[in-house]
Amino acid sequence: MQADLRAAARFFSSVESVAPVASLTHLHWVNASADQVSTVTPLLLDAGFAGTVVVARASQQQAMGAFSALNCALHDHPSAGQAAGDVLLEAPQGREAAQLAIAQIQAAMVECEPHTIWVFGDKESGIQSLAKRYVGASTALSKGHLRLVRIPACAPLVEATNKKGRAPFAFPTEANAFHTFTWDGLTLATRPGVFSWRHADAASTLLLKHLLAENLSGQWLDWGCGCGLLGAALLRQFPDLRVVMSDDHYRAAVCTQQTLDANALQARAQVICEDGVGPRIGALAFDGVVTNPPFHRGVRLDRGVAQRFLRDAQSILKPGGVIWLVGNRHLDYGAALQRDFSQVSCVESNAQFHIWRAQRR
Ligand SMILES: C[S@@+](CC[C@H](N)C(=O)[O-])C[C@H]1O[C@@H](n2cnc3c(N)ncnc32)[C@H](O)[C@@H]1O
Structure with a gap:
């Protein structure tokens, strides 16, 4: 899997050319900015990351053509990708969108223990408050604007600490729910x-x-x-x-x-x-x-x-x-x-x- 991650990092350095779908069989990459990915990837490799990378957001140049279709489908149907091992996710924008993505990944994980959902994103993206909303989650990396958060794959939401008394987010995770x-x-x-x-x-x-x-x-x-x-x-x-x-x-x-x-x-x-x-x-x-x-x-x-x-x-x-x-x-x-x-x-x-x-x- 590490080789796959390196291949993905290489892929991201040449995103202008659309990658053939076949080379992405086990990697469902995020639409992340190339510099964030290149910062996060070596750290994950050093930490022994082995798992699946899930599409967070389908958009922009690197998600074009067949690659886009594959990744987009996997985002809304992560079970199609059978998330095995750890999962890396670029924080989707917005509290509900992030929680929905995490709920979808949790539902798609082949086995939860002892795996981790790694979420990375800009410090302004609300990622740190995301870390506070899951039992046992923590910030693993703080570098410039970049934050990397680890969420135990089975972690439930910390509902009791919801200070504003908001009901926990409960959007259905099925792809066809609107x-x-x-x-x-x-x-x-x-x-x-x-x-x-x-x-x-x-x-x-x-x-x-x-x-x-x-x-x-x-x-x-x-x-x-x-x-x-x-x-x-x-x-x-x-x-x-x-x-x-x-x-x-x-x-x-x-x-x-x-x-x-x-x-x-x-x-x-x-x-x-x-x-x-x-x-x-x-x-x-x-x-x-x-x-x-x-x-x-x-x-x-x-x-x-x-x-x-x-x-x-x-x-x-x-x-x-x-x-x-x-x-x-x-x-x-x-x-x-x-x-x-x-x-x-x-x-x-x-x-x-x-x-x-x-x-x-
Ligand atoms: C300000 S929203 C407007 C949405 C909608 N028209 C409305 O009025 O509610 C801008 C929209 O542009 C889309 N968008 C962003 N970059 C784009 C791009 N490069 N090509 C096409 N659409 C893009 C966003 O996903 C978003 O849905």
């Missing part, structure tokens, strides 16, 4: 770890207030669709509209499909799991794009993904095609839009958000 909420009569299907999974995001609903008052037609792209709020609301409002909904997060794409099904909107929609404008989105042409773009990578602010998308969006918009975008005020997408689009207007500006409309050059 949380639902409603917004304006639409049913949204979500899961922990998907953006704004408990309720509709305020920025997105503000964007919808403007878009639903327009007269939209043709084919639109809901880029970074999350659980499908924007695209589903447009499909319901405009009976002739077709919407492609894309997200690089596999679980988000699954939730979007479920949202469409729950509202009987699937006939005019297509869901694509892809990073930015990849080969599938890139082969299409759109009359319009709607997006509440991502501005975090992990726990850090990162405008790069949105800026790359804005540059690439030119190639998928038809002549005269438009983009509608909402962003937190401090992100100020104005400059990027001015650079890449014409007729840029800030349709609404309030204390929190900017709504932008711009046209293809």
Whole structure:
């Protein structure tokens, strides 16, 4: 297994080229940043780690193509990977998402004793409070921003010490379980770890207030669709509209499909799991794009993904095609839009958000 881990470390140093699935049979790798993985791997090897590495998050470049499909499936169906030995997991963002991943791994472990679930992540990711929530868990490594926590594989949650008196998290661990909420009569299907999974995001609903008052037609792209709020609301409002909904997060794409099904909107929609404008989105042409773009990578602010998308969006918009975008005020997408689009207007500006409309050059 150590050889496999070394192979995985090598794999991560060349993630730009997609690894053949066959070489990953026993390794279900995390979508972790390469520097974190290269720091953690030798430490685990020295500690005699032998086990399975489970996909924490499916997204970004290294989870493309078949590799992505394999890893994504393993994330939601870890039993398909039969987690044998120890498990290494990159801390998913959010308390519930982390606990759900751990519950899934625990359910998938061939045997618990004497194994360990190792969780690593940025110190800002909530990983240290995760350590406090499991009986017998401890922080094994603190290095710069990186934290590595060991959780005994059979560890139950420390329910008694829940100071805020919150009921212990009890989201079902089955892959086909969804949380639902409603917004304006639409049913949204979500899961922990998907953006704004408990309720509709305020920025997105503000964007919808403007878009639903327009007269939209043709084919639109809901880029970074999350659980499908924007695209589903447009499909319901405009009976002739077709919407492609894309997200690089596999679980988000699954939730979007479920949202469409729950509202009987699937006939005019297509869901694509892809990073930015990849080969599938890139082969299409759109009359319009709607997006509440991502501005975090992990726990850090990162405008790069949105800026790359804005540059690439030119190639998928038809002549005269438009983009509608909402962003937190401090992100100020104005400059990027001015650079890449014409007729840029800030349709609404309030204390929190900017709504932008711009046209293809
Ligand atoms: C701010 S959320 C908006 C979600 C949804 N549209 C809404 O309004 O609730 C941004 C979404 O972009 C997705 N995302 C992040 N990076 C991406 C990428 N490189 N390609 C496609 N989607 C991405 C995230 O997974 C997330 O679902």
